[in-house]
Amino acid sequence: MANLAQLDLGARGREVRLRALLEDLIEYHKGVYPNGPLALAVWFGKNPNHEDNSLLELFSQIPVDRIAGPTRISLHWKSGINELPFVNVYASSVEFFSDQLHANPAALAAYLENFEVLFFDKQRLTESVLRSFNVVTEPLGLVKGWYLSSDEYARFKSLRGLMSAYGHAKPALGLVKTEESSDFENCRGLLHVEVNQRWLPISPEALSVYSFYNDFQDGRPGYLLFQGGSHYRIVKFEVKTAPDYSNRVLEKPRDDRYPEVYLRAVHSPENA
Amino acid sequence: MTDTLKSICEQCIHLKTPKLEFIPVGFARHRQVILRDPAELVSAATKNHEKTVVILSGCVLESVLFSFIQSQEAYIASRRGNFTFNPDRSVDNFVSIFNRWFRDILPGVVLPDLMVDYRDLVHINRELNAAEDICESASRDMLRIVDRLLGELNQFADRSNAPPSQGQKISDIGQRLWKGMVRLWNWVRTVSRMELTSPDLWRIVVSPTFP
Numbered sequence: 147m148a149n150l151a152q153l154d155l156g157a158r159g160r161e162v163r164l165r166a167l168l169e170d171l172i173e174y175h176k177g178v179y180p181n182g183p184l185a186l187a188v189w190f191g192k193n194p195n196h197e198d199n200s201l202l203e204l205f206s207q208i209p210v211d212r213i214a215g216p217t218r219i220s221l222h223w224k225s226g227i228n229e230l231p232f233v234n235v236y237a238s239s240v241e242f243f244s245d246q247l248h249a250n251p252a253a254l255a256a257y258l259e260n261f262e263v264l265f266f267d268k269q270r271l272t273e274s275v276l277r278s279f280n281v282v283t284e285p286l287g288l289v290k291g292w293y294l295s296s297d298e299y300a301r302f303k304s305l306r307g308l309m310s311a312y313g314h315a316k317p318a319l320g321l322v323k324t325e326e327s328s329d330f331e332n333c334r335g336l337l338h339v340e341v342n343q344r345w346l347p348i349s350p351e352a353l354s355v356y357s358f359y360n361d362f363q364d365g366r367p368g369y370l371l372f373q374g375g376s377h378y379r380i381v382k383f384e385v386k387t388a389p390d391y392s393n394r395v396l397e398k399p400r401d402d403r404y405p406e407v408y409l410r411a412v413h414s415p416e417n418a
Numbered sequence: 419m420t421d422t423l424k425s426i427c428e429q430c431i432h433l434k435t436p437k438l439e440f441i442p443v444g445f446a447r448h449r450q451v452i453l454r455d456p457a458e459l460v461s462a463a464t465k466n467h468e469k470t471v472v473i474l475s476g477c478v479l480e481s482v483l484f485s486f487i488q489s490q491e492a493y494i495a496s497r498r499g500n501f502t503f504n505p506d507r508s509v510d511n512f513v514s515i516f517n518r519w520f521r522d523i524l525p526g527v528v529l530p531d532l533m534v535d536y537r538d539l540v541h542i543n544r545e546l547n548a549a550e551d552i553c554e555s556a557s558r559d560m561l562r563i564v565d566r567l568l569g570e571l572n573q574f575a576d577r578s579n580a581p582p583s584q585g586q587k588i589s590d591i592g593q594r595l596w597k598g599m600v601r602l603w604n605w606v607r608t609v610s611r612m613e614l615t616s617p618d619l620w621r622i623v624v625s626p627t628f629p
Contacts, residue, residue: 159499166499173504298551315549318532339530342517351526355562357555360421399525 161194164231165264167221168201171233172265175203182208185240185270188279190261197230202257203237206270213238244272254278268343284345285396288338290317291372293358299369305414308371317373319358320345322394324406333378334408336391347395350385353405359383370409378409423471426561427463432568433478433561434460439575441485448485455481456568463561468553469539475560476509476537479529479567483512486571494519510534527570529563536560 172187186204193199200216216234220227236257246254263279271281292312302308320338327333338345353359361368362380371377385405392398427433433456441449455478462470487494488503495501497519504511513529521528536556538544545552 163499166501170500170502292549293555295555298554312549314547315552316532316535316547318555339528339532341521341528341530342514343531346528349525349528352528355527355559355566357421357558357562360426360558360562364421400522 157194164194164199164221165189165262167231168199168233169264170224171201171219171221171235172203176265179205179208182206182239183267183270184265185267186263186275186279187265188257188261188263190257190259192260192262197232199231199233201233201235201264203235204240204243204271204275205237206240206267208239210237210239211242213243240271240275244274247274247278266343282396283343284320285322285338285394287322287394288320288345289323289372289374289376290320290345291370291377292318293356294369294371294377295357295361296367296369305375305377308377309375312371313373319370321370321372321407321409322347324391324394331411332381332409333411334406336395336404337407338395344396346397347399347404349399350403350405353383353385369412370407377412379412381408381410383407421558423463423466423468423557423561426558427460430460430463430561430565432572433565436568437572438568440489440571442489445485445489448481448488452478452481452485456564459561459564463557468557471557472536472553472560473540475557475564476533476540478564479533479537479560480509480512482564482567482571483509483516487512487515490519509537524570524574527563527567529567533560533563 168187168189172184175187176184178184182205184203185206186202188202189199190202191200198218199221202213213236215236217237218232218234220229221231221233222229243254258278261279263281266276266279266281268276268281268283275281276283292315294308294312299308302311318339320340321335322338323333323335325334336347338347340346348356358368358370358380362383368380369377370380383405385403387402388404388406389402391404392402395404436453436456438449438452441452455474459471459474459478462474484505488505491501491503494515510531513531513534517529535544535548536552536559539548539552539556549555
């Protein structure tokens with residue numbers, strides 16, 4: 147049991163409340179510039195015991211060449227009260243911040259100190275900003291792709307045809323391989339979907355809402371096509387307890403239960 | 419051959435006979451709208467109208483989340499610190515709120531971001547940028563997910579409305595005792611850190627805010 151003296155519930159409560167107030171402000175700022183949507187909001191120099199907090203906001207495509215601010219705002223702004231706690235807002239553009247990360251990283255050190263990302267829109271952020279603020283949205287080794295029913299798969303005569311039909315579309319599924327045979331003909335792995343911009347493993351409970359699982363249960367062959375052109379036939383599903391998989395996923399399930407899909411490589415649609 | 423929408427729909431018991439236990443009694447207009455839309459959705463699915471099913475499923479998804487989140491305002495506020503439901507937000511915001519605050523208690527109905535993309539197929543540009551068979555696969559996934567969502571929310575409401583069992587009562591008492599102990603402990607720590615004169619101590623002890 148944790149030492150009661152170490153559980154500073156008061157501080158935790160203050161932090162939760164501060165975070166909620168900051169998120170409310172961020173929610174409002176999302177629509178401040180119609181042509182420059184908010185892409186990132188970071189609570190930096192974080193100290194929930196301080197009455198003055200600091201927030202960095204990066205907007206996409208706004209023409210600025212500096213980090214503006216700080217603008218001091220009461221976190222009770224909604225009620226029109228100018229009282230503690232306050233937040234000092236620093237604002238800039240994604241593009242300027244990215245350039246500075248390369249050109250003058252020392253000048254940005256304060257923003258990268260003891261930070262917490264409260265909001266991000268990964269489509270609007272550069273790789274360098276994502277990396278700097280440790281925004282991890284995909285587990286290592288994730289391959290992304292699509293499910294194809296046997297009817298859909300049969301329509302295509304070549305890999306080129308498949309890729310031209312799906313290559314431009316947003317991926318619907320992800321796979322983190324847990325094992326692959328040495329000849330690359332068979333593999334198994336954890337299926338993922340994107341939830342709140344992060345690729346998370348599908349839970350055993352959620353499996354049955356997806357067509358790829360239902361088709362398989364009904365005895366119909368199904369295929370997974372991945373970016374780059376590799377494609378597989380679904381061989382079986384298995385739900386297993388595997389605590390060691392927790393380091394392969396961004397968020398581990400409470401009970402360490404994972405549905406694993408077994409796949410066999412298919413080399414061209416005609417051979418399916 | 420893939421399941422037809424009609425055959426999938428036949429298995430969607432929550433869509434065919436929506437119970438809407440999770441909608442509070444005071445939300446009569448919400449209930450009226452949500453009861454109408456699944457009926458139209460079932461009708462479209464029975465006729466295998468894929469695009470209609472995608473769009474209407476999106477409507478049902480949005481109205482269900484809208485009503486559920488609104489009715490759970492106090493619950494979210496208790497976990498988040500504060501929370502005010504904003505009815506002007508879009509479906510992606512509702513999906514995000516739902517996933518953030520209910521994923522741990524309703525793990526069977528995590529809503530993938532793809533649901534919002536499917537709902538956006540109402541815009542031709544979105545459909546042109548998607549895979550050719552998008553309506554076929556989206557309609558099937560949407561039907562199943564919306565049906566699952568309705569089922570899980572009703573179960574959640576049943577659990578919330580059920581009278582507490584003996585075990586739950588004991589657990590509630592235990593939780594209250596624990597909270598009391600923590601508050602007492604915090605108070606003792608606060609007092610021990612302060613160099614108090616007796617009037618100060620008296621003021622703290624008799625203060626109506628204590629504990």
